[in-house]
Amino acid sequence: MNSKTQKKSIWKTIGKSREASLVLVLIVLCVVVTIMNPTFMSIKNIGEIFRNNSLTMIMALGMLCVLLTGGIDISITSTLAFAGMTIGLLQKYDILHNTFLLFVIAMAIGIGCGVLNGIIISRGKVTPIICTMGFMYIWRGLAYVISNSSWASGADVAGYSDFGQSAGPYVILVVVYVIFFIMMKWTKFGRKIYAVGSNAEAARISGINVNNTLTAVYGIMGLLAGLAGALSVSVYASAQPNMQYGKEMDVIAACVIGGVSMSGGRGSVVGTFIGALIMAIIAKALPLIGIDSIAQNTIKGVIILVVVILNVVTQRMMDKQNLERRAM
Amino acid sequence: MAGKSGRTIQSVQKNSLKSTLLSWEGALAILFIALNIFNSIISPSYTVTNVLREMPKYLCEIFMLFPMAYILILGDIDISVGSIVCLSATMGCFVCNTGLPVGLSFLTCLAVGTLCGLLNGIILTTFTELPAMIVTLGTQIIFRGIAEITLGSGGSVSLKNTAGYNAIAGKVGIVPIVFFLVIIAAVIFTVILAKTTFGRKLYAIGSNRTAAHYAGINVQKCRLIVYTIMGLMAGLCGMFLTSALFGANTTTGQNFEMDVIAMAVFGGIATTGGKGNLIGGIISAFIIVLLRIALGQINLNSQLILVIIGALLIIAVLIPGISSSFKAKQKMKAVE
Numbered sequence: 111m112n113s114k115t116q117k118k119s120i121w122k123t124i125g126k127s128r129e130a131s132l133v134l135v136l137i138v139l140c141v142v143v144t145i146m147n148p149t150f151m152s153i154k155n156i157g158e159i160f161r162n163n164s165l166t167m168i169m170a171l172g173m174l175c176v177l178l179t180g181g182i183d184i185s186i187t188s189t190l191a192f193a194g195m196t197i198g199l200l201q202k203y204d205i206l207h208n209t210f211l212l213f214v215i216a217m218a219i220g221i222g223c224g225v226l227n228g229i230i231i232s233r234g235k236v237t238p239i240i241c242t243m244g245f246m247y248i249w250r251g252l253a254y255v256i257s258n259s260s261w262a263s264g265a266d267v268a269g270y271s272d273f274g275q276s277a278g279p280y281v282i283l284v285v286v287y288v289i290f291f292i293m294m295k296w297t298k299f300g301r302k303i304y305a306v307g308s309n310a311e312a313a314r315i316s317g318i319n320v321n322n323t324l325t326a327v328y329g330i331m332g333l334l335a336g337l338a339g340a341l342s343v344s345v346y347a348s349a350q351p352n353m354q355y356g357k358e359m360d361v362i363a364a365c366v367i368g369g370v371s372m373s374g375g376r377g378s379v380v381g382t383f384i385g386a387l388i389m390a391i392i393a394k395a396l397p398l399i400g401i402d403s404i405a406q407n408t409i410k411g412v413i414i415l416v417v418v419i420l421n422v423v424t425q426r427m428m429d430k431q432n433l434e435r436r437a438m
Numbered sequence: 439m440a441g442k443s444g445r446t447i448q449s450v451q452k453n454s455l456k457s458t459l460l461s462w463e464g465a466l467a468i469l470f471i472a473l474n475i476f477n478s479i480i481s482p483s484y485t486v487t488n489v490l491r492e493m494p495k496y497l498c499e500i501f502m503l504f505p506m507a508y509i510l511i512l513g514d515i516d517i518s519v520g521s522i523v524c525l526s527a528t529m530g531c532f533v534c535n536t537g538l539p540v541g542l543s544f545l546t547c548l549a550v551g552t553l554c555g556l557l558n559g560i561i562l563t564t565f566t567e568l569p570a571m572i573v574t575l576g577t578q579i580i581f582r583g584i585a586e587i588t589l590g591s592g593g594s595v596s597l598k599n600t601a602g603y604n605a606i607a608g609k610v611g612i613v614p615i616v617f618f619l620v621i622i623a624a625v626i627f628t629v630i631l632a633k634t635t636f637g638r639k640l641y642a643i644g645s646n647r648t649a650a651h652y653a654g655i656n657v658q659k660c661r662l663i664v665y666t667i668m669g670l671m672a673g674l675c676g677m678f679l680t681s682a683l684f685g686a687n688t689t690t691g692q693n694f695e696m697d698v699i700a701m702a703v704f705g706g707i708a709t710t711g712g713k714g715n716l717i718g719g720i721i722s723a724f725i726i727v728l729l730r731i732a733l734g735q736i737n738l739n740s741q742l743i744l745v746i747i748g749a750l751l752i753i754a755v756l757i758p759g760i761s762s763s764f765k766a767k768q769k770m771k772a773v774e
Contacts (some may be wrong), residue, residue, distance in 0.1 A: 118642055158755050167573070182571070210741075224563025230752065235759045239515070239571075243696055244752035259739065356692065370470030372569045404591065415561070415576035422565045 128369035132384040140206030144379030150398050157280075161345060161427040163340040164279045165190070165354065167383065170364045171290045172331035174382045177365055179327050180374025181238035185227060186335040186361065187201050187354040188249035193219040194339030198349025199272060199313065209344075209417035217333050217360070223249060224332015226327030230258035245438040246358075253351040262349040282341065291379045303327060307374035350361040363414050364389050369421075388413075462706035468722040473725055477732035487612050489731055494607060494614045496727040498678040499697055500720075501620065504627035506698045511631075512664060513644045513711025518558060519672045519698065521581035523691030526550040526676035528585045531595045531686050538600025540724050547677035548670060554581055554668015559662040578695075586688050596685035607681040616678050623671075628716040634766040636718065640664070644711030688762040700747055700748045701726055 143150045160167075169186055176183045194214040198204045200215070223245065230241050236390045264271065294300040305313040306323050343349045368385025370377030392410065397403045475774040478484045503517050509516050535545035554577070561573050589595055597603060608615055631637040642650040643657050651657050656755035675694070680686060699709075707714030726747060732742050 210570065230756065234756045235763075236752075236755045239750060240699075240703050240709055240755050242705075243700060244748040244755070245701070246696065247744040247748030247751070251741050251746075251748065254741030255739055255745065259741065348663050358710050362572075362575060363579070366572055367576075372572050402587075404584065404586050407586055411576050411578070411580030411583055414579065417574065418568055418572055418576070419561070419565055425567070 115438045117283050129378065129384065130240050131390070132368065132381060133221040136384055136388055136391070139395070143391070143399055146399040147395075150261065150395060159387075159390050159394050160283060161274075161279050162188055163393075164345070165342055166282050166357065166360055166390070167283060167363055167386045168286055168334050168341070169331075169358075169366075170359045170386045171286060171379065172220075172334035173361045173365050174294075174368075174370055174377055175303055175327045176238075176331050177362075177370045177372060178303050178374055178377055179324060180307050180310070181231065181324070181328075182362070182372070183242045183328065183331050184239065184246040184358045184362075185223070185242040185249060186331060186338075187356070187358045188246045188253070189220055189223040189332055190339040190342060190354050191253040191351055191355075192223065192256075192339070193200060193336040194251040194343045194349050194353060195257050195262070195351055197340060198267060199257060202262040202266040204335075207269055209270055212270060214338045217336040219335070220332040220336015220339065222328050222332070223337065225325060225329040227332065228328030232321040232324035243324060250351070250355075253380050257349075257351050258355070259351060261347050262343070264347040266374065267343055267349065271344055271347035274295075274341065274347065279341055279345060282337070286295060286337075287379065290325070294379050298383065299323075299326070304375060306374075309375075360389065363410070367414060451590045452723050461719065463715070463718040466705065468717055470504075470721050470725050470728075472508060473732075478726060481732050483735050484547050484732055488632040488735070490612050490614060490617065492643065494678070494730050494733070495682040496730055497616050497620050498612070498675045498682070499622060499694055500701075500723045501671045501675045501678070501725070502694065502718055502721050503662060503700045503701050504623060504669070504716060505671045506520065506695075507627075507705075507707050507714065507716050508631065508640055508664045509570075509703050509713060510699070510702055510707050510709050511640050511644045511714060512663075513709075514562070514661065515699070515709065516574045516665065516668055517695045517699075518554070518574040518578040518581055518669060519675075520691040520694035520696075521578045522551050522554040522672035522689070522758065523670055523676040523679060523694055524686065525554060525581045525585040525588075526673040527736060528588050528595060530677060530680055530732035532596055534602065535595070535694075537596050537599075540599075540605075543602065544606075544677055547680070548673040551676060552666060552670045555666045555672065556662075557659020558669065559665030562665065563658040563662050571757065582688070585690075588736050589686075589688060594685060594687035597680070600684050603681040603684065606678065616681075619678075622668065624719065624720050626715070628720070631716055636660070641712055641744060644713070646712075650669065671735070697747075704751055706754075 118423060133143035140151070153413070172186070173183065195205075196211045196219055197216050199287065200212065206212060206215075216291075227242055228244055228432075230236050231238050234241075252318065294303070302323050303315070303316050304314070305318055306320050310320050313323075338354075342353055346353070364386035365377065365382055366385070367374065367388055368377070370385075389410065393406055396406050396409065472605055502523075503759070506516065506519070530543045530547035531548045533546045533623065534540055558574055561577075562568065562570055565573075586593070608616060610618070631640065639650070639655050639660055642653065642655060642658060647657055676686075680688065685689070701723040702719050703709060704726070705714065705716075705719030707719055729746065730743050733746075734740060
């Protein structure tokens with residue numbers, strides 16, 4: 111009897127905690143794939159997963175902040191392309207070859223783009239999706255215009271791309287995640303983001319400068335997009351104006367799978383990480399277990415829909431149970 | 439009675455010349471005329487014949503503007519339409535290539551589009567808590583994914599027999615058939631939105647969904663109908679796109695959803711719902727189409743159009759905010 115209630119409470123915590131249920135999904139996924147193809151759990155494979163998805167994982171953190179405030183940013187991959195293309199061209203025309211400085215430049219461009227978004231959204235009272243849609247066109251168009259629709263090839267970025275093949279991306283990934291974990295959990299700024307997202311009016315009355323918080327959040331998103339742009343050029347050893355086209359939806363999807371609410375105020379760094387990881391593993395595992403990689407997108411879409419619908423169904427069941435309990 | 443938009447509704451609407459010119463649609467109309475003058479100055483080949491010849495491949499996007507405007511007025515969004523275009527064009531091509539009559543291929547395009555739209559609608563109306571953005575994001579990936587699976591490893595299909603599709607790409611005089619269809623669709627959708635109960639219901643739902651529900655409007659039924667129409671028009675767009683490109687590939691229709699939403703928003707339709715009309719949307723759509731044609735003619739980097747559309751969009755959404763805050767300041771001063 112005692113053990114039964116104990117068991118029930120474990121299931122309850124898993125059911126209640128979004129992160130716990132996500133970890134469960136992750137473990138099941140890994141076990142199933144490993145049974146079907148043991149090569150999946152090799153260090154090389156896992157390293158590749160993290161390296162190739164470092165962009166999505168890093169940008170997902172910025173998207174987490176943006177979604178927490180109840181907004182959305184669909185300009186990120188355009189910012190990424192603009193920043194990445196700029197540093198690609200700097201190398202192509204032999205202006206600058208210092209890896210560190212190139213990263214700084216890309217991040218600075220990203221911050222500029224992000225802050226501009228933030229100012230227009232917070233001060234101009236423009237709907238986030240429309241404002242960022244405008245900039246999605248502008249930065250992507252500028253990336254084409256500055257490069258005159260040409261590429262920066264692997265030879266152009268030869269020295270720089272060594273960084274992407276070293277342990278660099280992993281270090282950046284870990285550092286960024288640690289910083290964000292601390293920031294969102296224990297700093298004033300992190301709590302402000304949650305406050306603004308839960309109830310902007312209440313946050314304003316309790317003395318939080320909502321406009322500045324929003325601007326900072328979009329600035330951070332831009333910074334991470336710029337960083338991802340620098341990483342992208344390094345990891346894929348080339349810069350094209352159309353790089354990562356349409357991938358902003360992957361970033362949003364990773365957040366949503368990780369339990370971040372689109373209406374703001376709910377979500378965590380751990381959840382985002384697991385959400386991004388689940389998507390990355392699915393992409394990597396499909397060819398390994400014999401499913402053609404062409405089907406990858408369909409499966410990804412189905413998973414997104416299933417996750418959000420399951421969420422609604424469990425929420426409805428919980429509400430119903432609560433009502434019944436109250437009726438008794 | 440002031441709605442969410444702050445607009446007052448009068449029993450008899452007054453339309454003075456001044457208010458017409460100062461309205462958003464009036465400004466767009468002036469911009470439209472200015473653009474035509476500007477285009478004919480910068481590009482010597484900007485003539486009616488040339489413009490009409492280049493128009494069809496841009497025109498099919500406008501089919502989707504009308505239902506997208508309905509969806510935005512409802513306060514919803516649909517970002518899966520580009521993928522619906524891709525899927526319906528792909529299926530249409532495959533049916534045509536099997537040797538079946540071309541009419542069946544057209545029907546396939548429309549049916550696939552309608553089904554996709556219906557699926558969006560069913561999911562959204564069954565699970566009303568879900569934001570439209572995330573559901574259509576999921577279906578966006580799924581629809582394009584199915585098209586990718588159908589297209590196989592090559593990633594593209596081209597029409598073996600173009601005769602049937604040539605017929606709908608034809609012209610009456612110098613005017614392409616698709617132009618007439620866009621105009622007919624524009625008239626139908628504008629009249630439905632402005633003059634019928636259904637149109638007024640859409641505005642009511644967009645202004646305040648709960649109030650509309652209590653006023654006896656079947657909110658979910660309206661949403662289902664509008665999403666299905668969206669799918670149908672996306673299928674139509676896919677059909678005419680095939681007639682312009684004679685094939686389909688995995689990137690067909692990519693980013694169309696954003697283009698269409700940009701047209702609508704630039705035309706004064708608010709994404710928050712309940713505000714805007716189709717006349718503005720149609721003028722803005724033609725402004726963007728003509729700008730694309732003119733920039734294409736003078737051999738400018740074609741991607742510069744992206745920067746221009748983006749800038750126009752941001753300016754367009756900033757103006758109402760700035761002017762309303764300006765008015766509010768003036769009011770405050772008057773009170774003091």
